[in-house]
Amino acid sequence: MCAIAGLYSLSRSPVDPGHVQKMCDLMRHRGPDDHGLQHWGHAVLGHRRLSIIDLSPLGRNPMPNEDETIWITCNGEIYNYRELRDDLTNRGHIFRSRTDTEVIIHLYEEYGPDCVRMLNGMFAFGLLDLRRLSGRSGSRLVLARDRFGVKPLYYTILKGTLAFASEVKAFLAIPDFTPRADAQGLAEHFTFQNTFGARTLFKDVNLLQAGHMLVCDDGTPALHQYWDLRFTPVSGLSVQDWAIGLRERFEVAVQRQLMSDVPLGSYLSGGMDTGSISAIAARTIPRMHTFTCGFDLPAGASELEQFFDEREESHHLARLLRTNHHELTISSADMFPALPRVVWHLDEPRVGISYQVYYTAQMIRQHVAVVLSGVGGDELFAGYPWRYEPVLGMCGKSFDAAYYAQWIRFLTDSEKRSFFSPSLNRELGDFSTFESFSKVLAYADCDDPLHRALYFDFKTFLNGLLLVDDKLSMAHSVEARVPFLDNDLVDYVCRIPADMKLQPGRSKLVLREAMRGLLPDETIDRRKQGFTPPDHTWYKQPDTLAYINEMLLGRRSLERDYFEPGYVRKIIDDHATNRKNNRFLIWSLMCFEWWNRLFVDREMPDFAEAQTCENQVLQNWSTP
Template identity: 50%
Template structure:
């Protein structure tokens, strides 16, 4: 796992090489093991530097920066990496779990290999098949490939969006990076907020498609590629999309049996590594199942959890937020070396600025607990397996998935309303300032929802909901997981998003995922040989701290000062009286606005760190 960044200037002029060095430096946390740089000009060809750049004021038409977190072929595998005649170069972040099979097929076609890593496999496969090769890659990735013969740069991102890849076109340059902050290192690059993204966030606490909070920066969608030639012509396309599939009509027992096989194979595939591997272990079924499979191959494996000091005056729901007891119990049963970080009210504001910096922009949920967990992980291992995707594949939110029935039009509106975390388009106008209302007056978040639904091709109401969740909510969670693990130089892997596993699960009928109000029914059947009954039937609990109570009590002053302070109010995004009402309603216990308050605070920090 690594950090990548680069520039391709396609107008015949050159950019300063030192820019590439700065882009790599600002994402150094993604790859502490090595850093190298590639430059190309039409007259001088390619020049590769290790660790430092000579004459940074000199120009280049193409530049790559690579920050390496060494996982596979630690001694080799350095990047940027060339092909045999050094006409094609790759700058890559990720892991390909089926690279050995792909490598063997390439050897039979006459390709030779100089390393033992997956990077070289991608490069040769791309030489052989161009973008047609992308659908054969089972893994997590974001990469750039430069072809000097064609003078063409290609960007690509994995099927499900586990690894982020941002890009921008500015001043006749295509600029790309693993994180937005690297793009902002380009001299003169505009830092303009995108009103439409702000509107989406304060509806869904998420944003869809290729938009970011920066008007001039895009996020390459999952399962997509982008190509830029020497004329500055940019093409893009999807190599993978959710499509209509024939449902599996076998009986429940047969499906559960095969599901168990696919799950164990997916977890085992993702244990490949030359550095230590561990797992998150919350005490729930998803991370529990992953850990149960992994520990068979890695005895005395390290597992990790985050516990909370729940206040005595917390509400009934928050009393369940600490899963420490269940986590330690399952770790004892599995025989893992278990580690816990415990958080109290002081931990939120202590790292809020660092979290906002790591995320690049406001994103889903409350996430500072992920920061602390991954800091703990890094003390023991470099690679960690997590449970992201389990809820979105198996109907892990039964209160939401069971609430929508009916025909397509009626269903769409009902499910859109299920995902309004904050405000719909009408009530949002009372929050937004006159300026922000003018900028978003013709923008509909319901239209954003419908745009996603164009890629959903099933009449099964449960699977229809899950397809939406998979493309939106999960994608938002994956961006957070990548940023807050890589902030500590930790590679986070997601066995639930193994290509073959997802392909199989998409064929399972919805009524076997949500059955008689019970979420993840078929997955529970598949896990009966791995996990105890109490784990399989535990109450559903998200990974979230008891912040609602903390905000009303010990953090009251800090929350109020950050949201209602002069600096925040002067930005003119929101009506001050509306912000005051939100804060008052939460503090007086009339509403639970903990997610909204978090978003408002992270949004303020985003403005401070990135715009001013």
């Protein structure tokens, strides 16, 4: 796990390597172990290294081929690199390191950009080909991102120069970059708590989408999609038949992701997804470190908020699996001091309320550098039945409209018009978030309503979850791996019929059957709880309300002229008086205000207060 950055002049004009050095410095948290920089006049590749595989200097990036005509800067892990390396060795390729990154270079020599189709792993890379091949008069730059978007990669074009980086904050090092909010990104965010496709909250900054490449030949950028999620259900097999094959592939996927030259652990929430991963990994790693997070529940916490705390269940599983278990307890006092740092590391607010992920990753770094995560299980196996059941049986436009209604997390179109300021409404014009929604579904090559819903969630919600998981883990130099997002496993799950994933009152049906015997039945049959803090109650506490009002209705916020002050006041008052649970919306509004302060106002972060708070929180973790 690392940070990558680079500049590539589309007109072959000189670029400044000092800018890339500063870009990498802004992402030092992603790679504290080493750094590298290579400059060719019109192009610069930069790298910050977090050493996981082959800790020697031979693993340094940017990394060349034998004659230094191809260079790569890479972030991620390739889990099938040993098989690929053996095949390449048989074809005459000579390797100088044990790294998976070097395999990509030689694979590119054999197959060109299409080599990405052969990679089973999580990755984002920039590759510079200096050879003059196939009629090219100059160099070629290839940017690529893994099938599922586990690793982030952003790009922008500034005065004829393409800049790319693992995190948007790196672009702050480029004098020509002026961060400002994208109006359509704002509209999507305050509808879905997310942005779709390549769009980000930053105007003119693009997220290279999962399963895509950006290839620049002779200064002409072209996007190529090399993979998409395709459901091809096979009939004639029972749930038990599918479960047997699923268990086999799941165990292989977890074992693949245990490769590491540094200590590795796992999240263990108490649920089936992380429990299954931990159970398989613990067979290979005795007394493996496992981690969970809980909350200091306030007086008056709702029954639902109490239900979300899984510490008791995680302790039970840790004892059964004989892991070295660690627990973190977070209180309301820990929330807001960490907020600016969370926003800084996220670059842009995304799905959910995420400061607990940030704190848990800090605890994890005290013990291991790699952690296994359960992200992806719900999106593959229909783990959100309350979202899917209302649209089962629908098709065509009726499905799109009904599922769109399920996904409005914040404000409807009419509410947004009242919420946004007149100037923002004018800038948006006739932009429609329903059209954004429908564009995603237009690529779902299936008719089954559940599979259409899963396609949408996979391309949008999962994308947001992965960005949050990656960036808040890497804030503390922790590599998060996701065994559910293994190429072979996902391909297999796409062949399982929809009715074996979800039935009335029974979600993740085939996954539950596959994990029987691996975990206790009470764990397998427990309904999904989630990793959610009790901030609905916390937000109503007097000191918290005072902070919220100062942040959202203070002079600095009002002068930005994005939102109607009266509507913002109503959002806060409705929550404080129990008329409406607006905790997610309030969180997003506070994140957006901090986003403006950190990125637009260039209020460069001073996290002394947050660091003090983090140290206090770390004192609350324990090993039962």
